[in-house]
Amino acid sequence: xxxxxxxxxxxxxxxxxxxxxxxxxxxxxxxxxxxxxxxxxxxxxxxxxxxxxxxxxxxxxxxxxxxxxxxxxxxxxxxxxxxxxxxxxxxxxxxxxxxxxxxxxxxxxxxxxxxxxxxxxxxxxxxxxxxxxxxxxxxxxxxxxxxxxxxxxxxxxxxxxxxxxxxxxxxxxxxxxxxxxxxxxxxxxxxxxxxxxxxxxxxxxxxxxxxxxxxxxxxxxxxxxxxxxxxxxxxxxxxxxxxxxxxxxxxxxxxxxxxxxxxxxxx
Amino acid sequence: xxxxxxxxxxxxxxxxxxxxxxxxxxxxxxxxxxxxxxxxxxxxxxxxxxxxxxxxxxxxxxxxxxxxxxxxxxxxxxxxxxxxxxxxxxxxxxxxxxxxxxxxxxxxxxxxxxxxxxxxxxxxxxxxxxxxxxxxxxxxxxxxxxxxxxxxxxxxxxxxxxxxxxxxxxxxxxxxxxxxxxxxxxxxxxxxxxxxxxxxxxxxxxxxxxxxxxxxxxxxxxxxxxxxxxxxxxxxxxxxxxxxxxxxxxxxx
Numbered sequence: 074x075x076x077x078x079x080x081x082x083x084x085x086x087x088x089x090x091x092x093x094x095x096x097x098x099x100x101x102x103x104x105x106x107x108x109x110x111x112x113x114x115x116x117x118x119x120x121x122x123x124x125x126x127x128x129x130x131x132x133x134x135x136x137x138x139x140x141x142x143x144x145x146x147x148x149x150x151x152x153x154x155x156x157x158x159x160x161x162x163x164x165x166x167x168x169x170x171x172x173x174x175x176x177x178x179x180x181x182x183x184x185x186x187x188x189x190x191x192x193x194x195x196x197x198x199x200x201x202x203x204x205x206x207x208x209x210x211x212x213x214x215x216x217x218x219x220x221x222x223x224x225x226x227x228x229x230x231x232x233x234x235x236x237x238x239x240x241x242x243x244x245x246x247x248x249x250x251x252x253x254x255x256x257x258x259x260x261x262x263x264x265x266x267x268x269x270x271x272x273x274x275x276x277x278x279x280x281x282x283x284x285x286x287x288x289x290x291x292x293x294x295x296x297x298x299x300x301x302x303x304x305x306x307x308x309x310x311x312x313x314x315x316x317x318x319x320x321x322x323x324x325x326x327x328x329x330x331x332x333x334x335x336x337x338x339x340x
Numbered sequence: 341x342x343x344x345x346x347x348x349x350x351x352x353x354x355x356x357x358x359x360x361x362x363x364x365x366x367x368x369x370x371x372x373x374x375x376x377x378x379x380x381x382x383x384x385x386x387x388x389x390x391x392x393x394x395x396x397x398x399x400x401x402x403x404x405x406x407x408x409x410x411x412x413x414x415x416x417x418x419x420x421x422x423x424x425x426x427x428x429x430x431x432x433x434x435x436x437x438x439x440x441x442x443x444x445x446x447x448x449x450x451x452x453x454x455x456x457x458x459x460x461x462x463x464x465x466x467x468x469x470x471x472x473x474x475x476x477x478x479x480x481x482x483x484x485x486x487x488x489x490x491x492x493x494x495x496x497x498x499x500x501x502x503x504x505x506x507x508x509x510x511x512x513x514x515x516x517x518x519x520x521x522x523x524x525x526x527x528x529x530x531x532x533x534x535x536x537x538x539x540x541x542x543x544x545x546x547x548x549x550x551x552x553x554x555x556x557x558x559x560x561x562x563x564x565x566x567x568x569x570x571x572x573x574x575x576x577x578x579x580x581x582x583x584x585x586x587x588x589x590x591x592x593x
Contacts, residue, residue, distance in 0.1 A: 110533070111537075278558075303532075308567075312561040316563070
């Protein structure tokens with residue numbers, strides 16, 4: 074095969090690119106009830122990252138999405154072992170509002186966490202609800218990223234809910250995890266219209282045509298790569314980006330440049 | 341090494357995909373763009389309208405290119421839309437069709453021995469593979485339960501569940517791999533990190549068939565995922581196309 078893109082050619086030949094690294098902005102860590110992971114031990118995660126040219130991985134521990142108090146702290150110990158490869162999202166569970174204020178305060182005490190993680194659909198609690206407000210206010214005050222699980226049509230974290238959040242908290246940097254899956258145009262419009270909103274590609278990369286809509290409407294400067302690792306093999310997601318009908322500049326923006334900018338990470 | 345996509349369709353469904361593929365030309369263009377040499381295809385009329393309509397339409401794919409290999413869908417022989425078992429098998433032979441798909445939900449039937457015993461007996465003896473799309477089950481459960489029921493009665497039948505869900509389904513399908521020698525899944529949506537390698541290691545390379553779920557999904561993700569999966573080149577060649585090629589060649593029509 075002769076590919077017109079040097080990046081595609083390099084990935085096809087070697088499975089990674091020295092010239093175009095990857096920053097994974099949506100990952101997880103540890104076991105989870107619904108899925109078997111053959112490659113979820115920290116050393117295995119690093120192995121996959123190395124094999125696929127993933128420079129940084131930013132994750133929320135599965136345990137932290139259930140019991141934030143235990144899970145965030147346990148994950149801090151993992152991050153501390155790999156400070157030049159792993160960063161963390163500090164999970165916030167709105168189901169325990171009495172904990173949220175305390176845990177937002179605890180965020181600063183642990184190294185390696187670069188933002189918050191909201192999983193609103195799973196908690197069936199809207200991003201705009203009062204239980205999330207302490208975290209949003211903190212993120213707004215400090216210009217902190219928040220990875221939001223977002224899904225098309227959801228009353229908890231659909232694009233309309235994200236737009237309202239972006240309006241209320243213009244300094245918080247909101248990553249729409251899964252890019253508002255299914256509501257591609259609408260999610261892209263929100264990312265286009267609000268400087269503090271970005272589209273994150275987990276699962277969306279595989280849907281034929283979705284990424285092209287995002288690039289056309291929001292621009293590739295507003296899109297970051299992620300793959301829910303270890304749920305998904307980064308090769309699959311990277312392949313989705315590589316073979317989309319976009320330019321190499323777009324691929325670079327999506328695979329690492331935007332994440333560098335949002336999270337202040339070197340590559 | 342040949343990439344031979346086992347899970348690919350084209351045509352005009354009721355609700356168009358985000359990036360439609362109304363004709364075989366769109367399939368071929370994507371195959372060329374990614375590096376897929378052949379594809380087992382069906383016109384979406386086989387599941388959106390009826391196999392009565394879709395099966396003959398699918399033969400047109402082969403007229404577009406010999407890189408496109410047609411597959412048909414089944415219906416219960418009792419209602420006779422596709423003739424009795426002997427008539428259907430004769431039609432397959434005449435058309436050179438060596439692979440079948442089942443859509444029990446879309447076509448409203450039970451995928452079991454009561455309905456398909458006579459046909460499955462023939463498929464098992466002739467080595468004709470049957471594909472069962474995962475989206476035909478709810479959360480995977482119905483699909484794998486149906487596969488289990490069929491394979492208990494026809495343990496040598498080649499049955500391929502295609503289109504893995506986003507959430508892990510290894511707990512559903514690995515027991516089937518352990519028990520039934522000809523049960524397989526396709527790789528179109530099997531994204532689990534390390535999954536392909538572990539299946540090859542534990543069950544051998546013949547339990548996975550390269551698929552893409554085109555045009556709903558891109559071909560590129562499944563392609564790169566397999567191209568650089570941490571398996572031997574021999575195993576990769578089987579999964580990429582060797583398994584499907586062998587199944588189609590060994591089917592006795």
